Amino acid sequence: MSGFEIIGAVAAAEQFAEVLFKTIKLAKSVADQFQDGPNQIQQKIECLESLASLAKQIQNTKSLQTEDIGKILTRCEWHVQSLQDLLQKISFNCHDSIQKKTWRAIAGLKQEANISKLFDNLDHEYNSLNTHINLRILAITGDIQTGYNSIDTKLNSIAQATNPSPDSLKCLQALFITDPATDRAKLINSKGELVQGTCDWIAQKKEFIEWRASDGGLLWISGGPGLGKTMLSIYLVSYLSSCFLSTDDGKTHYSTYFFCDANDNTRNNAVAIIRGILFQLLEQNKExxxxxxxxxxxxxxQLFSHNSFETVWKFFLTMVNDLGDSQATCIIDGLDECEPISLELLLKNLKKITSTSPRLKIIVLSREYPRIFGASLGQFPRIRLDPDAKTEVNRGLEQYISTRVAELSESKQYTTQLANHVKECLMEKSAGTYLWVSFTVKDLQTMEMSEVEESLNQFPRGLDALYERILQQIESTQRGLILDILRWCTFAVRPLSLSELAAILGIKQTGLLDGVTILRGKLAYCGHFLSITDDTVTLVHHSAYDFLTRQIPTCEAMPWFSLSNVELEQSQLASACISHFCDLCYEYKDALRVQVWEDRRKLSNTYPFFDYASWQWTEHFKYSGERGDKILTEHPKLFSDKSDILDLWMELINARRLTRTTGLFWWKPYHNEVLFSGQAELAANYGLTALMERVLKKEGSWRYLKALFAQAPGSPHLQIAAEKGHVPILEMLLKNKARINSKDSLGRTALHCAATQGHLPAVTILVENGARIDCETKDEGTALDAAVERGHYETVHYLLTCGANVNGGKTATAKTSPLMKAIRWNRPELVKLLLEWGADDRLGTKDFEYYFAPKLRAFIEYFAEKFCITPSHFRDEIDFGKTTALHLACIRGDLAAIRTLLDPKWSLDVNRQDGYGNTALHLAACGGKLQAMRLLLMNPSVDPSLINHWGLSPFHMALFHCQSHVVEYLYMTRNWDIPPPEPNEKCRLDAIHIAILGGFSHKSVRKMLVCLVVQFGVDPELRTPRANCLDNKWHSHHLPRRGDEYERSPADLAPEDFCYETPLSLAIQRGLLRTVEFFLGYCNIDPNAPCRGCDGATPLHVAAQSLREEVVRDLIMKWNANVNCLDDHQRTPLHLVVSALAHYRSSKGMRNSRLDSRNAIIRDLIRANAQTSAMDANGCTPRDLFVSNKSFETGWRNTDRGDEFDRLIRL
Structure with a gap:
């Protein structure tokens, strides 16, 4: 029994907190004693304090006092106790002798590895504990259900909650980018628990009250850095959730939120925001x-790619609008940290949110800049934290300061007078910013009580002043290195790890310390300016970036830490990357060759910065502006006309691009096809204007370039630049007479490439310079077609205004027109735009197929609007032959389209049957579209008793496809009995038989049988009708009658295929082993009783004749079936298996497989003592039947076949 189980959750947390408090105090003492001692102590005290915060949280939260969390606390306590013991060995008193202090210092160095290991263990336990707490918090607030232990579990739960389609889980995995609930929990742990009373004021603000009382709308809360916007967002999430739980209106409330982060690529763009919100909606409503x-x-x-904002936004609106009377709220925090281009798209759509989704309530929290915020959100109600809510913010800040000072007083034993003085100073100098208070409190935690008063006097007022003080206090001898650190943390393409940063800074390991440990010590000079999370270094806050890059007035002296000249800083980083890469390439040229990919991977592990330098130098070069020429001059090894290093880099980048495409590890290329072949192609792909300019200025290179344009298919550099959207490169090439309308091997021009990616500036430049708008490719049509397929609305609109043919090129048909592509790819906004520009909407029946109608909402809504006066015209337009739009909408489960079609004003025939006799209700039942069925059954005109060409009603189609949730709904909710099929010659099977013959998997059939037998009481031994056989003999009992493999088609339910058989017999013939065990085990059916009426065959007879090897073995070994039992014709199972192949008519490969199964079953029966001499009613033994079976091994003499049988039974 664990310690947690013995002493209980609260006691475990209290005991751990007590030990931890003592250890933190001891660690701080040791850190003060050893100024140059174990750096791990200096760096890891904060980790211990975070653990203490979690322990306190567990103490005060009953729902967190679980067994799993208790076990982690027990392990943590053991690690902390061990750490405390080690620290006591190296700690000394200030009055101790020099000799004792020296020995303690030596002991500290010896114990450094052990201390580091313990801290690593505590880091691991902290992450584990943090994860468990996050999940418990999320479960309590309703964000996830209790018991979820991972994202995979979440995804599986959502996918299986409705119809378990094979694509559901894959779709969710593709959609998932980040879990906002986990991000919120991490923010709580990093920033600390909300202080009660700091954010309550928001609920009393007039704007918020009106927003909450409204049916929908947007509220904008703006404020400068450090004013507590994120903590306010965290509070609003909890507050609105509690408000929803307390209402008794009977409506479902959907709460969603997202926390943006400029340093996280999964949280800094519009597509990621909407994907995160969609994931939350699916958690709360799986359907x-x-x-x-x-x-x-x-x-x-591709549906969720980085440039698919229009698509995911459309999903968002559709899902929210489909919630009916339910209320949905959405909180987006830190929207100003979103990428500029992406932000513009999102704000453009938020601007019209009240018309596109009138019942959605949104709160946006951001700074007041960039200016686009005011232009887009200025029309909505707004709360300015300063000045509109300055009084309330200051009151909340005062409460926050009081709480933090009270915690300091308790831990540091402040006097009342000192505590009051600290509180007053913090309030006076914070300038209303929570971030300033947070930094200052962390500093005070490291000080003795005697140092507090003097330190408070030295703290500057305001956040920028605090940043400046932190950096100005750095010693002049350290500033060069610190500036390099700040430069990398500010402008790196992605956050750098400690090992990468140490490598590029040239920090070498010493005899006792590695480079990362030394770097951690250097980072301590930066104080609160930098943050280290999971061994990754970033700026602590976006305000730190603003502070470093702000423009300094010319009348002021330039601070040593200023990074205001962005082009200069980017050029320095580009040069550093190039130098690092070139040096390693020169030294390890052979190891970097593609053929020696194992050595290359080892090199990458040895030199951590190699990967970043290799792949990101182009990004820094691109933003170097006019300083690009200097980079070219400084690095002749890379940019000379015949550079081996550049050739090697191209080989590496080509290998990476190829293996990314094929899904392989990038160090191991798929093949050696060269994708880059020169400097011009490199410049065009990455937007390196300085490099392209130099290439074009060289007469020899330009002659080569012109020859390339003239001979090669297309203008490759122009097309590459167009595809990437590099406008300066395009202008440069066009100025030098590049062939703007030349085509590549696929028939694409530069305009096609730009339109496909939606680069409107590039499209504009090309059109203005004479690009032919209606030029067609071999397969994809015109540039307009390409833009429509990808959903680039602005590009489509621009091309139409420039005269593009709205119906596509000369070869376009109704099936390949832009309008049809917009419908096919579900682009409703583009459908409307194309129709407004006069697109031909005459879509013939033969051209409109299932494949071209994944969702019909856009098309249907257009016709509903166009023909609202003449509904009969509307009906004719959307009925495509026997398959109507309602059929297609039910196949796809498009609820919005179904609602539109069921509107009585259209007078549609809701019982229209397609070519197979299926109504829309049949198809909804087949696919398990329960919500669609509910909508249909609410319409009194829908007839649920209609049968299709196989004699099956919608209920039986649900049975055939084993849609157990549909069957349960119809039986239990609507009180439907399980009806037998209508008496006809096509199907006379009962429900249990249909379920066994139709299920697509063992699991689905078993689940359906449990529903029928256990819940509804269906007889598990109910038999099929008798076959019409004149001689009462039936020898071809297998499924189906047309071949070996059962295809799960209702056409195979013909009555002549079955002869008074039990469900067990049918399950055996299909090889459903788990279903067979269900009948024999749960239903207690005798394994030796006849299960087929025409010949009295037992389960073992049926399994042997059907060549179901696993079932035969299971019946013999697990259920003790009699291997010598006789049917009505005196045949044993051995008689049936030796002649079974006479009835199968398959391909040669399938016959060989059947032959192997037959031989294996013969051997199993012989091992179980089957009698080889037993004779049937015709006096034949199994050997006689084996010899006379001429349907398979043709060409064998009978003596050979007899020897083969003898050989089998001997084995």
């Missing part, structure tokens, strides 16, 4: 996935 699946089935992972 909403039906809005995404149809498009995912076609586009797959």
């Amino acid at each position: 909403l996935i039906g809005h995404i699946l149809p498009s995912y089935e076609i586009q797959r992972e």
Whole structure:
């Protein structure tokens, strides 16, 4: 029994907190004693304090006092106790002798490895504990259900909550980018628990009260850095959730939120924001996935790509609008940290949110800049934290300061007078910013009580002043290195790890310390300016970036830490990357060759910065502006006309691009095809204007370039630059007479490439310079077609205004027109735009197929609006032959389209049957679209008793496809009995038989049988009708009658295929082993009793004749079936298996497989003592039947076949 189980959750947390408090105090003491001692103590005290915060949280939160968390606390306590013991060995008193202090110092160095190991263990336990707490918090607030232990569990739960389509889980995995609930929990742990009373004021603000009382709308809360916007967002999430829980209106409330972070690529763009919100909506209503699946089935992972904002935004609106009377709220925090281009797209759509989604309530929290915020959100109600809510913010800040000072007083034993003085100073100098208070409190935690008063006097007022004080206090001898650190943390393409940063800074390991440990010590000079999370270094806050890059007035002296000249800083980083890469390439040229990929991977591990330098130098070069020429001059090794290093780099980048495409590890290329072949192509791909300019200025290179344009298919450099959207490169090439309308091997021009990616500036430049708008490719049509397929609205609109043919090129048909592509790819906004520009909407029946209608909402809504006066015209337009739009909408589960079609004003025939006799209700039942069925059954005109060409009603189609949730709904909610099929010659099977014959998997059949037998009481031994056989003999009992493999088609339910058989017999013939065990085990059916009426065959007879090897073995070994039992014709199972192949008519490969199964079953029966001499009613033994079976091994003499049988039974 664990310690947690013995002493209880609260006691475990209290005991751990007590030990931890003593250890933290001791660690700080040791850190003060050893100024140059174990750096791990200096760096890891904060980790211990974080653990203490978690322990306190567990003490005060009953729901966190679980067994799993208790076990982690027990392990943590053991590690902390061990750490305390080690620290006591190296600690000394200030009055101790020099000799004792020296020995203690030596002991400290010896124990450094052990201390480091313990801190690593505590780091691991902290992450584990943090994860458990996050999940418990999320479960309590309703963000996830209790018991979820991982993101995979979440995804599986959502995918399986509705119809378990194979694509559901894949779709969710492709959609998932980050879990906002986990991000919120991490913020709480990093910033600390909310102080009660700091954010309550928001609920009393007039703007908020009006927003909450409204049916929908947007509220903008703005404020400068450090004013507590993120903590306010955290509070609002909890507050609104509690408000929803306390209402008794009977409506469902959907709460969503997202926390942006400029340093996290999964949280700093509009697509990521909407994907995170969609994930939360699906957690709360699993059936909403039906809005995404149809498009995912076609586009797959491309559906959620970085440039698919229009698509995910459309999903967002559709899902929110499909919630009916339910209320949905959304909180977006830190929207100003979103990428500029992406931010513009999101704000443009938020501007019209009240018309596109009138019942959605949104709160946006951000700074007041960039200016686009005011232009887009200025029309909405707004709360300015300063000055509109300055009084309330200051009051909340005062409460926050009081709480933090009270905690300091308790831990540091402040006097009342000192505590009051600290509180007053913090309030006076904070300038209303929480961030300033947070930094200052952390500093005070490291000070003795005697140092507090003097330190408070030295603290500057305001956040920028505090940043300046932190940096100005750095010694002049350290400033060069610190400036390099700040430069990398500010402008790196992605956050750098400690090992990468140490490598590029040239920090070498010493005899006792590695480079990362030394770097941690250097980072301590930066104080609160930098943050280290998971061994990754970033600026502590976006305000730190603003402070470093702010423009300094010319009348002021330039601070040593200023990074205001962005081009200069980027050029320095580019040069550093190039130098690092070139040096390693020169030294390890052979190891870097593609053929020696194992050595290359080892090199990458040995030199951590190599990967970043290799792949990101181009990004820094691109932003170097006019200083690009200097980079070219400084690095002739890379940019000379015949550079081996550049050739090697191209080889590396080509290998990486190829293996990314094929999904392989990038160090191991798929093949050696060269994708880059020169400096011009390199410059065009990465937007290196300085390099392209130098290439074009060289007469020899330009002659080569012109020859390339004239001979090669297309203008490759122009097309590459267009595809990447590098406008300066395009202008440069066009100025030098590049062939603007030349085509590549696929028939694409530069305009096609730009339109495909939606680069409107590039499209504009090309059109203005004479690009032919309606030029067609071999397969993809015109540039307009390409833009429509990718959903680039602005590009489509611009091309139309420039005269693009709205119906596509000369070869376009109704099936390949831009309008049809917009419908196919579910682009409703583009459908409307194209129709407004006069697109031909005459879509013939033969051209409109299932494949081209993944979702019909856009098309249907257009016709509903166009023909609202003449509904009969509307009906004719959307009925495509026997398959109507309602059929297609039910196949896809498009609830919005179904609602539109069921409107009585259209007078549609809701019982229209397609070519197979299926109504829309049949198809909804087949696919398990329960919500669609509910909508249909609410319409009194829908007839649920209609049967299709196989004699099956919608209920039986649900049975055949094993949609157990549909069957349960119809049986239990609507009180439907399980009806037998209508008496006809096509199907006379009962429900249990249909379920066994139709299920697509063992699991689905078993689940359906449990529903029928256990819940509804269906007889598990109910038999099929008798076959019409004149001689009462039936020898071809297998499924189906047309071949070996059962295809799960209702056409195979013909009555002549079955002869008074039990469900067990059918399950055996299909090889459903788990279903067979269900009948024999749960239903207690005798394994030796006849299960087929025409010949009295037992389960073992049926399994042997059907060549179901696993079932035969299971019946013999587990259920003790009699291997010598006889049917009505005196045949044993051995008689049936030796002649079984006479009835199978398959391909040669399938016959060989059947032959192997037959031989294996013969051997199993012989091992179980089957009698080889037993004779049937015709006097034949199994050997006689084996010899006379001529349907398979043709060409064998009978003596050879007899020897083969003898050989089998001997084995």
